[in-house]
Amino acid sequence: MASSAEWAKQGPETDDVAPPAAPNLPQVEGQSRREILSAYFTILCAGFALISDGYQNNLMTMTNVVFQRLYPHDYTSSVSTRVSNALLVGAIIGQIVVGFICDRIGRKTAIVTTTALIVIGATVGTAAHGAHGSVQGLFWCMTFARGITGIGVGGEYPASSASASEAANEKMQKHRGPIFIMVTNFVLSFGGPLGVSVFLIVLSAAGENHLPTVWRVCFGFGIFLPLTVFFFRLRMITSKLYREGAIKHKVPYVLVIRYYWKRLIGTCGAWFLYDFVTFPNGIFSGQIISSVVKNGDLKRIAEWQLLLGAIALPGVLVGAYLCDKIGRKNTMMLGFSGYLVFGLTIGLAYYHLINIVPLFIVMYGLMTSFGNLGPGDMLGLLSSESYATAVRGTCYGISAAIGKTGAAVGTQAFLPIQQHLGKRFTFIIAACCGVAGILVTWIFVPDLTGEDLANEDAAFNAYLASQGWQGELGEKDDTSSVAELHLEKGSA
Numbered sequence: 001m002a003s004s005a006e007w008a009k010q011g012p013e014t015d016d017v018a019p020p021a022a023p024n025l026p027q028v029e030g031q032s033r034r035e036i037l038s039a040y041f042t043i044l045c046a047g048f049a050l051i052s053d054g055y056q057n058n059l060m061t062m063t064n065v066v067f068q069r070l071y072p073h074d075y076t077s078s079v080s081t082r083v084s085n086a087l088l089v090g091a092i093i094g095q096i097v098v099g100f101i102c103d104r105i106g107r108k109t110a111i112v113t114t115t116a117l118i119v120i121g122a123t124v125g126t127a128a129h130g131a132h133g134s135v136q137g138l139f140w141c142m143t144f145a146r147g148i149t150g151i152g153v154g155g156e157y158p159a160s161s162a163s164a165s166e167a168a169n170e171k172m173q174k175h176r177g178p179i180f181i182m183v184t185n186f187v188l189s190f191g192g193p194l195g196v197s198v199f200l201i202v203l204s205a206a207g208e209n210h211l212p213t214v215w216r217v218c219f220g221f222g223i224f225l226p227l228t229v230f231f232f233r234l235r236m237i238t239s240k241l242y243r244e245g246a247i248k249h250k251v252p253y254v255l256v257i258r259y260y261w262k263r264l265i266g267t268c269g270a271w272f273l274y275d276f277v278t279f280p281n282g283i284f285s286g287q288i289i290s291s292v293v294k295n296g297d298l299k300r301i302a303e304w305q306l307l308l309g310a311i312a313l314p315g316v317l318v319g320a321y322l323c324d325k326i327g328r329k330n331t332m333m334l335g336f337s338g339y340l341v342f343g344l345t346i347g348l349a350y351y352h353l354i355n356i357v358p359l360f361i362v363m364y365g366l367m368t369s370f371g372n373l374g375p376g377d378m379l380g381l382l383s384s385e386s387y388a389t390a391v392r393g394t395c396y397g398i399s400a401a402i403g404k405t406g407a408a409v410g411t412q413a414f415l416p417i418q419q420h421l422g423k424r425f426t427f428i429i430a431a432c433c434g435v436a437g438i439l440v441t442w443i444f445v446p447d448l449t450g451e452d453l454a455n456e457d458a459a460f461n462a463y464l465a466s467q468g469w470q471g472e473l474g475e476k477d478d479t480s481s482v483a484e485l486h487l488e489k490g491s492a
Contacts, residue, residue, distance in 0.1 A: 040167070040171065042163050042164060042167040042236050042239070043164050043167050043168055043171075043179065043183055044183070045160075045229040045232050045233055045236070046160040046161070046163060046164035046183045046184065047164075047182070047183035047184075047186075047187045048187075048225075048228055048229045049111075049114075049115065049156055049160050049226060049229050049233075050156060050160055050183065050184055050187045050188050050191075051187040051188075051190060051191055051194065051225060052118060052153075052156075052191075052222065052225035052226045053118075053153045053156050053157075053188060053191065054187055054188035054189060054190055054191015054192065054194070054195075055191040055194055055195050055198075055221075055222055055225055056087065056118070056122070056149055056150075056153050056191070056222055057087070057153065057188070057191055057192075057279075057282065058191050058192040058194075058195040058196075058282060058309075059195055059218065059219065059222060060083065060084050060087075060146075061192070061195060061196065061282065061284075061285055061286045061305060062195070062196060062199045062218075062286050062298075062301075062302055062305065063215050063218065063219075064080055064084070064284070064286055064287055065286045065287060065290055065298065065301060066211050066214065066215050066298070067080070067215075068080075068287070069211060069298070070211055070212065071135055074135045074136065074139070075139070077415045077419075079136075079139050080415070081411060081412055081414075081415060082139075082143055083139055083142050083143050083146060084146075084284075084411055085408050085411050085412060086142075086143040086144070086145075086146035086147040086150060087146045087147070087149060087150035087153065088150060088279065088404050088407050088408040088411060089147060089150060089408060090121075090146065090147040090148060090149065090150020090151040090152075090153070090154060091150040091151070091153050091154030091157075091400075091401075091404045091407075092150075092154060092401045092404045092405055092408070093150070093151050093154065094114065094117070094150060094151035094152060094153065094154025094155035094156075094157075095154040095155065095157050095158060095397040095398075095400045095401040095404060096397050096398065096401045097151075097155070097397075098110050098113065098114055098151075098154070098155030098156075098158055098159055098393075098397060099155075099157075099158035099159075099393045099394045099395075099396060099397020099398065099400075099401075100393070100394055100397065101113070101155075101393075102158050102159050102162055102392075102393030102394070102397070103246065103247070103251075103390060103391060103392065103393040103394050104248055104251070105248075106238060106242075106246075106475075107159060107162065107163045107166075107236075107238050107239070107242055107393075108233070108236055108237075108238055110155060110158070110159040110393070111156075111159045111160060111163060111233050111236070112230075112233055112234060113152075113155065114151075114152045114153075114155035114156045114159055114160075115152070115226045115229065115230050115233060116152070116230075117148060117149070117151050117152030117155065118149055118152035118153060118156075118222075118226045119152075119223055119226050119227060119230075120148055120152075121145050121146065121147070121148035121149030121150070121151070121152060122145075122149055122219060122220075122222040122223040122226075123223055124141070124144065124145035124148060125142060125145035125146060125149065125219045125222075126216055126219040126220040126222075126223065128141040128142045128145055129141060149222075152226075154400070154401070154404060157380070157396065157397065157400040158392075158393040158394075158396040158397035158400065159393065160184070161180075161184055161380050161383070161384050161396060162384060162392045162393045162396055163236075163239065164180060164183050164184065164384075165180055165381075165384035165385065165392075165453070166239035166240075166241045166242060166389065166392075166453065167239055168180055169239075169241065169452065169453045169454075170239060170240060170241070173450075173452055174450075175324075176450055177320070177323040177324055177328070177381055177450050178320040178321070178323065178324065180380070180381050180384065181316065181319060181320040181323065181377045181380075181381060182320060184380050184381075185316055185319075185372065185376050185377045185380060186313075186316045186317070186320070189309075189312060189313055189316050189372050189376065190313065192282065192309035192312070193306055193309035193310055193313065195218070196302055196305045196306040196309060197306065198218055198221050199214070199218055199302055200299065200302050200303070200306065202214050202217045202218055203298060203299060203302065204299070208297065208298055208299075238475070241389045241453060241454065241457065242389055242475070243474060243475045244473065244474050245388065245389035245390050245457045245461075245473055245474065246389065246390055246473065246474060246475055247390040247391070247471055247472070247473060248472075248475070249471065249472065250471045251390070251391070251471075252464060252467075252469050252471070255463070255464060255467055255469060256391050256394075256395075259460065259463050260386070260387060260391075260395060262444055263386045263387070263395075263444070263445070263446055264395065264398065264399065265440075265444045266382075266386075266440060266441065266443075266444030266445035266446070267379060267382055267383045267386060267395075267399035267445070268398065268399050268402035268403070269402075269440040269444065270332065270336075270375055270379060270437055270440050270441055270444075270445060271375070271379050271383075271399050271400060271402055271403030271406065272402050272403055272405060272406035273336075273375075273406060273433045273436050273437045273440065274336075274371065274375035274376065274379060274403060274406070274433075274437065275403040275404060275405075275406040275407035275410065276406035276407065276409060276410035276433055277339060277343075277371065277410065277429075277430045277433050277434075278368070278371050278376070278407075279404075279406075279407035279410055279411055280407070280410040280411045280413075280414035280426075281368065281414075281426070281430070282368075284411075284414055284415070285305060285308060285364075286301060286302075286305055288364075288423070289301050289304050289305055289308070289361070291423070292354045292357055292360055293357060304357070304361055307361055307365070308361055308364060308365050308368070309365075310365075311361070311362060311365025311366065311368070311369055312365050312368035312369045312371075312372055313369070313372070314369060315335075315368070315369030315370055315371070315372035315373035315376070315377075316372045316373065316376065316377060318373050319331055319335065319372060319373040319374060319376070319377030319378065320377060322334070322373070323377065323378065323381065323450075324450060327447055327448075327449065328378050328381060328382050328385075328445075328447070328448050328450075329378075329441060329442075329445050329446070329447045329448075331373070331374055331377065331378055332374045332375055332377075332378040332379070332382070332437075332441045332445065333374065333437075333438050333441050333442065334370075334373065334374055335370050335371060335372070335373045335374010335375050335376065335377070335378070336370075336374050336375060336433075336434045336435075336437035336438045336441065337370070337374075337434060337438060338366070338367060338369070338370020338371065338373065338374065338434070339367060339370065339371060339430050339431055339433060339434025339437065340431045340434035340435055340438075341370075341431075341434075342363055342364075342366050342367035342370065343367055343427045343428065343429075343430035343431035343433075343434060344427075344428065344431040345363060346360070346363050346364065346367065346424070346427040347424045347425065347426075347427035347428035347430075347431060348424075348428075350423065350424030350427065351424070367427075367430065374437075375437060379399070379403070380396075380400075382445060382446075382448065383395065383396040383399045383400070384396060385448050385450070385453065385456070386446055386448065386456075387456070388456050388457045388459075388460035388461070389453065389456075389457050390457070390460070390473070391460075414426060417429065461473070
């Protein structure tokens with residue numbers, strides 16, 4: 001009987017022939033029942049985990065308003081920016097480091113690590129205090145906690161997204177795009193309304209006279225979300241694509257850059273522009289609304305914030321529908337055009353719109369909705385499809401990290417822009433980013449059609465072989481040399 005290594009080396013031409021059944025494991029179409037269930041649970045757990053990320057990304061939206069009420073003299077714009085940016089800086093670190101771990105060590109290790117970091121960071125944030133009751137000490141502790149949380153949140157992007165994309169490719173390839181969007185960007189976007197809903201419930205229960213309790217309970221809720229998937233992630237099995245296509249030693253990074261440089265410019269550049277607009281507008285949207293709603297109490301501001309988040313959600317669903325109909329590239333350009341149209345409209349008519357709060361919220365929500373429809377949906381999907389399995393986590397992590405760099409720059413610049421140029425210029429700059437996003441997408445982003453991810457692996461492996469690289473692919477018993485695979489393809 002052939003060994004598992006020999007079966008792994010026979011190439012995709014023999015994928016319809018099942019390898020020998022493992023003892024004591026029921027087989028279904030050549031796979032154990034655990035392998036089949038693991039693929040579906042990987043997809044579902046990615047969704048539940050990224051709800052946690054969306055919640056953490058939007059947690060400071062109302063917390064910023066609360067801190068301004070509690071500490072009007074201590075919670076200055078620089079302190080607010082520092083606390084808000086801590087998550088983004090941590091996310092940049094997490095996306096690069098965990099993206100590397102995801103490819104070199106394994107998907108499961110990366111996913112379990114990120115879940116643990118989010119739990120630790122959320123716990124420290126919930127219990128944050130300053131020495132001897134120092135308010136500034138509280139905010140430094142909060143900064144540290146948000147940084148730890150950010151590393152976990154950032155790491156979830158490459159780890160969960162790469163795993164979900166590969167699992168969806170195995171089980172439902174024809175619908176991989178919409179499914180991927182629903183378990184990634186939809187739940188990330190849902191984190192905004194969820195965060196505001198939790199805030200409203202806690203505020204109604206505790207009252208405005210107990211604001212310290214309100215923000216701590218909201219932070220504590222963020223501990224519970226990642227724990228819901230921790231057990232299932234400990235039990236997951238790595239995808240077949242990774243088991244056969246991983247490069248764990250002597251990764252040819254120079255060849256990777258030569259092969260993927262144009263796609264990297266596209267995904268990195270577009271992600272930078274998208275996050276430069278969307279993150280500060282999300283984090284500071286509560287403050288924007290509070291400045292528009294005159295004499296509004298916290299509950300009223302939160303209700304408008306909830307409406308804003310609800311209007312933004314349908315864009316995700318439209319993008320999921322369009323990605324297969326008109327293509328990933330066209331959908332992304334359509335989304336960036338929404339920044340141009342609505343950003344410019346709000347910016348030019350700002351002083352008229354703020355006197356009509358419902359209209360302002362609707363226009364603001366539509367701008368966000370188009371962002372979700374286009375780059376919000378497509379960037380994660382394209383970053384998971386544009387690169388071979390061996391470097392998917394790394395390239396995805398780099399792209400997302402450049403995006404979070406844009407978010408950090410945008411967050412750092414947001415309040416100074418408002419103070420020195422005027423509040424309407426944050427929307428005019430968003431329109432400019434929309435134009436830049438259309439150009440970057442048109443020039444550098446590939447027009448992918450959702451083909452089998454194994455095809456990208458085969459093309460990349462052929463390129464490595466043509467360049468004389470002689471490393472090994474796969475995990476343990478599934479390893480084979482890229483030269484052997486290339487020769488087998490040529491002789492087939």
